[in-house]
Amino acid sequence: xxxxxxxxxxxxxxxxxxxxxxxxxxxxxxxxxxxxxxxxxxxxxxxxxxxxxxxxxxxxxxxxxxxxxxxxxxxxxxxxxxxxxxxxxxxxxxxxxxxxxxxxxxxxxxxx
Amino acid sequence: xxxxxxxxxxxxxxxxxxxxxxxxxxxxxxxxxxxxxxxxxxxxxxxxxxxxxxxxxxxxxxxxxxxxxxxxxxxxxxxxxxxxxxxxxxxxxxxxxxxxxxxxxxxxxxxxxxxxxxxxxxxxxxxxxxxxxxxxxxxxxxxxxxxxxxxxxxxxxxxxxxxxxxxxxxxxxxxxxxxxxxxxxxxxxxxxxxxxxxxxxxxxxxxxxxxxxxxxxxxxxxxxxxxxxxxxxxxxxxxxxxxxxxxxxxxxxxxxxxxxxxxxxxxxxxxxxxxxxxxxxxxxxxxxxxxxxxxxxxxxxxxxxxxxxxxxxxxxxxxxxxxxxxxxxxxxxxxxxxxxxxxxxxxxxxxxxxxxxxxxxxxxxxxxxxxxxxxxxxxxxxxxxxxxxxxxxxxxxxxxxxxxxxxxxxxxxxxxxxxxxxxxxxxxxxxxxxxxxxxxxxxxxxxxxxxxxxxxxxxxxxxxxxxxxxxxxxxxxxxxxxxxxxxxxxxxxxxxxxxxxxxxxxxxxxxxxxxxxxxxxxxxxxxxxxxxxxxxxxxxxxxxxxxxxxxxxxxxxxxxxxxxxxxxxxxxxxxxxxxxxxxxxxxxxxxxxxxxxxxxxxxxxxxxxxxxxxxxxxxxxxxxxxxxxxx
Numbered sequence: 001x002x003x004x005x006x007x008x009x010x011x012x013x014x015x016x017x018x019x020x021x022x023x024x025x026x027x028x029x030x031x032x033x034x035x036x037x038x039x040x041x042x043x044x045x046x047x048x049x050x051x052x053x054x055x056x057x058x059x060x061x062x063x064x065x066x067x068x069x070x071x072x073x074x075x076x077x078x079x080x081x082x083x084x085x086x087x088x089x090x091x092x093x094x095x096x097x098x099x100x101x102x103x104x105x106x107x108x109x110x111x112x
Numbered sequence: 113x114x115x116x117x118x119x120x121x122x123x124x125x126x127x128x129x130x131x132x133x134x135x136x137x138x139x140x141x142x143x144x145x146x147x148x149x150x151x152x153x154x155x156x157x158x159x160x161x162x163x164x165x166x167x168x169x170x171x172x173x174x175x176x177x178x179x180x181x182x183x184x185x186x187x188x189x190x191x192x193x194x195x196x197x198x199x200x201x202x203x204x205x206x207x208x209x210x211x212x213x214x215x216x217x218x219x220x221x222x223x224x225x226x227x228x229x230x231x232x233x234x235x236x237x238x239x240x241x242x243x244x245x246x247x248x249x250x251x252x253x254x255x256x257x258x259x260x261x262x263x264x265x266x267x268x269x270x271x272x273x274x275x276x277x278x279x280x281x282x283x284x285x286x287x288x289x290x291x292x293x294x295x296x297x298x299x300x301x302x303x304x305x306x307x308x309x310x311x312x313x314x315x316x317x318x319x320x321x322x323x324x325x326x327x328x329x330x331x332x333x334x335x336x337x338x339x340x341x342x343x344x345x346x347x348x349x350x351x352x353x354x355x356x357x358x359x360x361x362x363x364x365x366x367x368x369x370x371x372x373x374x375x376x377x378x379x380x381x382x383x384x385x386x387x388x389x390x391x392x393x394x395x396x397x398x399x400x401x402x403x404x405x406x407x408x409x410x411x412x413x414x415x416x417x418x419x420x421x422x423x424x425x426x427x428x429x430x431x432x433x434x435x436x437x438x439x440x441x442x443x444x445x446x447x448x449x450x451x452x453x454x455x456x457x458x459x460x461x462x463x464x465x466x467x468x469x470x471x472x473x474x475x476x477x478x479x480x481x482x483x484x485x486x487x488x489x490x491x492x493x494x495x496x497x498x499x500x501x502x503x504x505x506x507x508x509x510x511x512x513x514x515x516x517x518x519x520x521x522x523x524x525x526x527x528x529x530x531x532x533x534x535x536x537x538x539x540x541x542x543x544x545x546x547x548x549x550x551x552x553x554x555x556x557x558x559x560x561x562x563x564x565x566x567x568x569x570x571x572x573x574x575x576x577x578x579x580x581x582x583x584x585x586x587x588x589x590x591x592x593x594x595x596x597x598x599x600x601x602x603x604x605x606x607x608x609x610x611x612x613x614x615x616x617x618x619x620x621x622x623x624x625x626x627x628x629x630x631x632x633x634x635x636x637x638x639x640x641x642x643x644x645x646x647x648x649x650x651x652x653x654x655x656x657x658x659x660x661x662x663x664x665x666x667x668x669x670x671x672x673x674x675x676x677x678x679x680x681x682x683x684x685x686x687x688x689x690x691x692x693x694x695x696x697x698x699x700x701x702x703x704x705x706x707x708x709x710x711x712x713x714x715x716x717x718x719x720x721x722x723x724x725x726x727x728x729x730x731x732x733x734x735x736x737x738x739x740x741x742x743x
Contacts, residue, residue, distance in 0.1 A: 014728060017286065018721040026720070030289060037293050037300075044304045070303065073251060077296055080258045084289050087265055091282050094272045104720050107279045 009036040023092040023102045027085055034081040038074040045070025117651065123178040123195050126163045126205065127243045130156055134235035141228020153231035154216045160238060161209035168202040172631060175638065175648045177248075185650050190310040196248035196649055199635035200453060204376055207457055208241040210618070211368040211464050214611040215361035218468055221605040222361060222475065230270060237263040237365060244373050248649055250299045250309040253377065257295060257341070261288045264370060268358040280357035283720045287350040290727055291340030298333030301326050302385070311384040312649035315642055319388030323742040327389070331742060332735035334381055336727075339734075342374030343431050344438060345408045346730040349716060349723040352415075355427035360471030363423065367430040367467060368460035375434065379441045379449065383640050387444075389742055394444055396741035398528075401442025406536055409435025411712065413543035417693075418709055422470045422480040422551060426463065429544040433459050433506070436537050440521045448524035450629070450636035454517030461619040462505040462514065465612035466548065469499040472608045473555070482551045487558030495604060496556040498612045503548035505619060507541050507686040508679040513622040516629055519675040538682055545682075546689025553694050560694035 013036070016029035045067030053068035096102055133156030141149055170176070176197040183192025212234055223230065240259035247253050265288070269281030303309055305326050306317040318327065336347070343351040351371070355363050378401075387394065412432025419425035433455070440452030472495045474480050477488055489496050501509075508518040518537070525533040553559045622628060638644065646652070692698050715722075 014290075014724065017290075018724050018728075020721065023282070026286070030286060034289070034293055037296055040297065041300045044300050069251075069309065070300070073254070073296070073300070073303075076251075076255060076258075080262065080292065081289075083262050084265070084285060087262070087269075088282065088285055091269055091272070091278055091285070094269075095275070095278050095282070098273070098275050098278065104282075107275065107718075 009033070021103050021105065023095060023104060024089070026104065027088045027092065030088070031081060031085045034077065034084075038077050038081075041070045041074040041077070117184065118176045118178050118197075119182070120176075120178070122163060122167065123176065123197060123246070124180070126160060126167060126246070127239050129163065130160045130209075130235045130239035130242070133157075134232040134239065137228045137235060138232040141232070144228070149228050149231060150216070150220050153235060154213060156235060157209060157213040157216050157238060160242065161206060161213055164202055164206040164209050164242060167197055168199050168206050171197045171202055172199045172635065175645070177649055188650050188652055190308060190313045190650065193252055194248040194310065194649060195246045196312070196645065197246050198639055199631070200449075200639045201245040201376075201380075203453065203457070203635070204372065205242040205245040207372075207460055208238055208245070208365075208369040211364055211460065211615075212238040214464060214468070214615055215364045217607055218364075218471070218611045219361050220607040222359070222471060222608065230267075233263050233267050233270075234361070234365065237267070241369055241373060245376065248311050250302065250311060250314070254292075254295055254299055257337075257377070258292050260370060260373065261292055261341070264288075264354075264362075264366065267362040267365075268354050270359055270362065274357075276357040277359075279718065280353040280355075283350045283718065283723060284354035286720050287347075287723050287727055288340060290724065291337040291347070293337075294333045294340070294731065295337030298330045298337060301330035301333065305330065310649070311380070312646045315385045315388050316646050316650070318385060319642075320390055322391070323389050323393075325739075327386075328739045328742050329735060331386055332731060332738040335378055335738070336731045336734045338374045338377040338381070339404070339730075340374070340727065342371050342378065342434055342438070343408075344374075344404050344434065345411050346726040346733075348408065348411075348431055349726055351431055352424050352427040352716060353718055355430065356421065356424040360423075360467055360474065363426070363467045363471075364464040367426070368464045371430065371434050372437065372456050372460065375437055375441060375452075379639075382444070384642060384645055386742065387640075387642050391743070393742050398442060398444050400737045400741055401444070402439055402530075402533070405435045405438030405442050406533075407435070408432070408438060409536065409540040411435075413540040414709055414712060415716070416544040416547040417689075418706065418713055419547065420482040420551075422473070422482060423467075425482075425547055425551065426466055426470065429466075429506070429548065430463055432540050432544045433463070436521075436540060439533060439537060440517075440524065443524050443528050443530075444640075445524050445528060446637035446640050447520055447527060447633060449640060450632040451517050451520030451522075451524055453632055453636060454513055454520060454628070456517075457622065458512055458514030458517055458619050459506055461615040462502045462512070465498055465615045466502040466506075468608070468612040468615075469495045469502065472604050472612075475608065476604060482554055485555045486560070487555070489556035489558075492556075492604065494609050494613075496552060498609075498616070500549065500552045500556075501616060502612070503545045503552065503686065504683050505616065506548070507545035507683045509683050510676050510679045511623045512616075512619045513628070514619070515675070515679045516623055518679060519672075520629055520633070522675070522678070534678075538678075538685075542682055542685040542689055545686035546693065549686055549690035550693040553690055561696075 010033045013029045013033040017026055020026035020029060047064045047066050050064045050066040051061045053065040053071065092102060095107065099107060133153065137149065137153060178195040178197065180193045185191065216231065216234060237260060240256045240263065244253065244256035244260060247256060265281055265285040268284050269277050271277045302314055306314045308314055308317065340347040355366055358366065409432050412428045412435055416425050416428035416432060419428060437452040437456055440448045440455060470480060473485065473492060476492060477485060479485060505512045505514055508515045521537065522534045525531055693702065
């Protein structure tokens, strides 16, 4: 069921990206959709009743550990997402400086 | 033919050298004088080129498998992360390194104040591209994919002082981040299904089992994500915005390397994972890929002809050629893949030469508008010859290496029973090269009128062109002084004239190398052989390993009289298209064409919301087609 929830969240925010009239709003929508992906990855790696995949300097834990690989993948994506968000926000600041607007529909510099 | 489990430090060094160079460049660029920064960056790129070329030569005939930290598979189960080096992947990495070297040499005089950061970004881009080509692990592939993407976003928006690069970078970053998201989801689904991230092990786990819904969705997401990068219709809308506004040295890397990496990944994932699914999905998948390729090639060619802004024209030309590579690789035969590979190399060199030539024009004349530059080519003769020659090479002028690739592609289409593909490819090549030749004729010979298209569909008053008129320099202060006497500046610097000529010379040299077709066909056969790949990576003896030289190159594919005549015919037709576009009496025909393609140009609105809508629609289409092909 959480997979379904993920799908709803991701698609809702893609709708936000498509219809956005403000670059900051657009970047935030994109970043939420990306976070939804990370939640799904954690869900894929989850074992019910599993403990954190830490195996050093801790008392031996009974039962299974959740999948560390998916957590590593999600962590990587968090880093990538932060980089892209920062870059896009910086670009949005520059756009506001040069064009005086944040509405993507008013930016026509690359129109064909 | 035995695969080598290699512990040679050479393989990781191809990634470590540019990455280390980038770190040094970012850390110490303030302490170094300008010439030292440039020299170090060029030396690092050339060293990477040497290393990857050595890898290409030494992996020919037997794949080299490198396990990081020596974590080899135990009992057929993969634990570690591997590089699976074959001549095709290593060759792609070599092309990236050669083009990065040329771009860095070109930067010497292109930017008035190139800071260390630009060189560092180029070197990281190179390292990530090499990693992407060599890796045998999906996690690593994703990291390399995102690293290429993020450095590319930053490089596109490098001239943050102007509106066009900003908008291009935003469109590029939003659409490609969504592409990355799709790839990540696809990887997650494959992991959920198979419990491993190693390409060989995923392929082996899925082989022989009927495709579940999860597998189909994973395929659609992976292929969709990679096709965004490869700019295949309908995922391509970001490409003209990004290429049209990025600095010229960056365009070289994008057009020659980045988009091709997307196609490379699609074919790699197909060959190692999905080709093993039961029920013979190959003919249906061929239909899907060929359809996408033909559509991309046609749209790119028509749009290239409709442009008067030279960088956008080259962007659409790049797209058209990407469609042609997809046609070659999408035949899903070793011969088709070999033809596409040679085309990627030959066209990559020629496209880069074209971009660098246009950059020299922009540097001297401060505009890239074909109409404004009419007759302004005096004093730039060498650049003019470079651009014309590059366009002819893209029309498969023999004996350049593109011509050999074209021959292989035609032979592969014949073998697959689809000889009409040859005409589609020829039409697209002729139209897109004709567009460049038309521009060259107008600029250097002063032919044609200065107003090409009727005002209602023209781009003469396009704000994008105004934005492009400003030079691509990070520091505009020095450039303004130069603009006060337009056209009468110093001669074009040698570092801007020689790199494109050197690239064309490499293409010529490769074209004259004998046995290149056979070697490439053998490499492509090894690349497409899933069983051999699995056996090499897992270290098992899974069935007989076919000899690499098994694929025979038909006699007609080489430099035979028929092939040469076809290629010369294409070259003449491209010249004819250019002449027709410039002559006075064909004005009515041109107006008709402009009216007929108006709706297509209207679709390229440059709005990021539209681009994301197309992306989502394309994904849905791909999921439907994938379900049809794989079930």
